[in-house]
Amino acid sequence: MEKRVTVLAGDGIGKEVTDAAVVVLEAVAKKYGHMFRFDHQLVGGAAVDAKNNPLPEETVASCEASDAILLGAVGGPKWDHNPPALRAEQGLLRLRKQFDLFANLRPVKAVSTLIQSSPLKEDIAKDVDMMIVRELTGGVYFGTPSLYNDEEAVDTMPYSRPEIERIVDKAFEIAMKRNKRITSVDKANVLATSRLWRQIVDEKKAQYPEVEVRHQLVDSVAMSIITSPKDFDVILTENMFGDILSDEASVITGSLGLLPSASIRSDGFGMYEPVHGTAPEIAGQNIANPAAAILSAAMMLTYSFDMLEEAQAIEDAVYGTFEDGYFTGDLTKDQPLGTKEWTEKVLQRLQA
Amino acid sequence: MEKRVTVLAGDGIGKEVTDAAVVVLEAVAKKYGHMFRFDHQLVGGAAVDAKNNPLPEETVASCEASDAILLGAVGGPKWDHNPPALRAEQGLLRLRKQFDLFANLRPVKAVSTLIQSSPLKEDIAKDVDMMIVRELTGGVYFGTPSLYNDEEAVDTMPYSRPEIERIVDKAFEIAMKRNKRITSVDKANVLATSRLWRQIVDEKKAQYPEVEVRHQLVDSVAMSIITSPKDFDVILTENMFGDILSDEASVITGSLGLLPSASIRSDGFGMYEPVHGTAPEIAGQNIANPAAAILSAAMMLTYSFDMLEEAQAIEDAVYGTFEDGYFTGDLTKDQPLGTKEWTEKVLQRLQA
Ligand SMILES: [Mg+2]
Ligand SMILES: [Mg+2]
Missing domain, CATH: 3.40.718.10 (Isopropylmalate Dehydrogenase)
Structure with a gap:
């Protein structure tokens, strides 16, 4: 080629x-x-x-x-x-x-000969191999109105069906090239955007019967990334949650300087x-x-x-x-x- | 009494x-x-x-x-x-x-005889002693409009000056009872609410000259909680960031079952x-x-x-x-x- x-x-x-x-x-x-x-x-x-x-x-x-x-x-x-x-x-x-x-892709993969520099215990950090798929152009970082004066401020977190569908499709495509497991991150118990996110993930699942999908709340994922990072294959997340979780995950293997990324x-x-x-x-x-x-x-x-x-x-x-x-x-x-x-x-x- | x-x-x-x-x-x-x-x-x-x-x-x-x-x-x-x-x-x-x-207070304190159950290496987890002060009643979990239909969804993240002032005051009061260091969490490079938050923290600083204040972006804090948790004394944060960070921090000492909390x-x-x-x-x-x-x-x-x-x-x-x-x-x-x-x-x- x-x-x-x-x-x-x-x-x-x-x-x-x-x-x-x-x-x-x-x-x-x-x-x-x-x-x-x-x-x-x-x-x-x-x-x-x-x-x-x-x-x-x-x-x-x-x-x-x-x-x-x-x-x-x-x-x-x-x-x-x-x-x-x-x-x-x-x-x-x-x-x-x-x-x-x-679509921002951030893989985190442990390197066996560098695992001693992880802040986590070796048996927790070794063999970690996850891919964070983060929506990069929508959500609260870009929503309007976004305003700020001396007395009050407002940010807006919008998501449309097409914005969510295309990132969810990407995550399923990527999962099919990996271990076929997706953890979809949301805060569906309190956020409307998360409920639409969860609904669309559930709709798309039917097209990829081989992929195992789990929904997990963002605060719970923030814990699991530390306690059991090996459990993750693909983490699918909206923009702001992905901003936080991808940086959190980047330090767990002790190989921050080795991490690649893609925006596609x-x-x-x-x-x-x-x-x-x-x-x-x-x-x-x-x-x-x-x-x-x-x-x-x-x-x-x-x-x-x-x-x-x-x-x-x-x-x-x-x-x-x-x-x-x-x-x-x-x-x-x-x-x-x-x-x-x-x-x-x-x-x-x-x-x- | x-x-x-x-x-x-x-x-x-x-x-x-x-x-x-x-x-x-x-x-x-x-x-x-x-x-x-x-x-x-x-x-x-x-x-x-x-x-x-x-x-x-x-x-x-x-x-x-x-x-x-x-x-x-x-x-x-x-x-x-x-x-x-x-x-x-x-x-x-x-x-x-x-x-x-x-005001939600979530202390995280390492117990020396239990530190071996931490997912972090002992020398990183030992002597951790932080207090997360989280705003609990405002922000994107309660903002309106919050709407959701099949095609789109919106959440709204509002903060008013009085809402921010009272939690910032609490954090300074608490810091004065502790080690007099505050890490204020925000995403001021992209969020309007974070810019108002940072402004009010800077205003209040003058009333508490003994307290050392540092601003740190939420994704960076998510990393530091793992790599150098001992560096924190009081972490001051709005509602959603606090939801994520307090759960993340709760697992680092291996003593999740021992953690108290307050809502005041x-x-x-x-x-x-x-x-x-x-x-x-x-x-x-x-x-x-x-x-x-x-x-x-x-x-x-x-x-x-x-x-x-x-x-x-x-x-x-x-x-x-x-x-x-x-x-x-x-x-x-x-x-x-x-x-x-x-x-x-x-x-x-x-x-x-
Ligand atoms: Mg980030
Ligand atoms: Mg929580």
Whole structure:
């Protein structure tokens, strides 16, 4: 297959980690007989500096012509005091909106050789392998009216049937590629939006008889993520609950710096990026950990290109490299590898 | 001092655990020269059975004539299929509303001899001692419009200045009785209600120069509760965030069954109750753990009666009894004590 990928390195360590991901994708292309065409464009602070716009037109045009976006990271203190329209993060927010990327996927997977850095006991954290599917463009963060004066404030939490249906469909599709279990999060005992959410999940269930569906209240899920995280396969949630739960879940395996993410739309087009930030203090020193960017590239293969075997090969190479005891400096003080040298170990496994 | 307490045992194990708390309060009264008058009334399922009303008029009248309410637990499968107005939990919801109990206090404190049952690593969970102060009567669970049809649903999240001011005042008062640090939770980067919340917290700060105040986004707090729970003293939060975070925090020390709670109003009147439920399957067998009810009674002394020394004496007796290695059957298989026998150990320490 031939696929076009717009690479948006962004700021800070974004360049070196996306470089590593591109090298890995090229190795996969060679091994499996694909062709990936990469178009590098500016976003975030780098785009503000060069074009006075965190999301330049050329970048949007390139993304429109592509099959997926691979993003590094955006932001940094340099742009934090700019007027809102010229802040680095605006590039990301506008990309999500422009391309209607309503489904945010956040996998959390334990790495056996890193489990000792989990705040949870090892027997609770080991073998955790969950996927949080979060609605990203609706709910209380975007509802109107949203108003605020000295005496009162109001936010509005709306959800329409089409908004819920498309994220629920995504969650079922994803569950079918995983262990076929969905925990749908809501607060149906008090929220009207949760009752519509629960109703639609129950309606969709009929189309996916193989998938086991459980409804669980958000406060109860917040407990279970700590006490029995292994019980989860796919967690399906609206925007605000997902904001809280995905961050809560991100710390339980002790591997926060390794987490990839995806933001996708119904047709499979998506943007893939590490959860970590730009880390400007270590940028350009060949010490950043590229694992999250490489795992984000693997998600791109799974969710945008439906190349499941190729994605699995990347994941196996990354986790295998950790199992072999090779780490970058964020994970070990004992003979850490540089960004490029660690990526080389992944490539060796991939080519073996 | 003389104080009147309405005791609402409720359902299931509610009777035996409030009985234990009353015995402990009587011992405190004797030791410190107070007089507590207890008036026992019905609530919840027991009140539905006897009076066809989960909150009978006599109960309300007794509470109105009292200085505080001590509650056991309400609910059980027997009443779950009743029409809404005759469900056991309605008794609790109507009590909160009737008495304007807007401030929910949920302490989470590690017990050194039980820390091995925490899902967190011991060095992270030990010495945790936080108090979650949650606004209980406003926000998205009660806002209008709240509507739901087949095509769309809306919830509304309103907060007024007086609603926020009174809970913020409570949090500062409580912080002054503790370690004088407040973490105020919000999502001020996206919610209008959070911006008003943050503004009012900043205004109130001036009145309490000794209290250190930090603003932290709700998703970040959800992470910190797991990674560094010791960093918290008082967590101040609106209703829904508090619903999620208080349940999340309740599991981190491994002592969920021991947690007390309070729901109070501005003048100090309050309702005190264990976080645990009615456990109908073990009711009446003298095996229930009364620690959460006894610790709830200690909170009553602190927050409604301002008897700080007496409250501390109860807490010391309860934690001392655990340190001595005495436990009820929920916490040990090795020679567990019965409800009454364990309470007797607490009394011995209190009277020593
Ligand atoms: Mg978040
Ligand atoms: Mg809750």
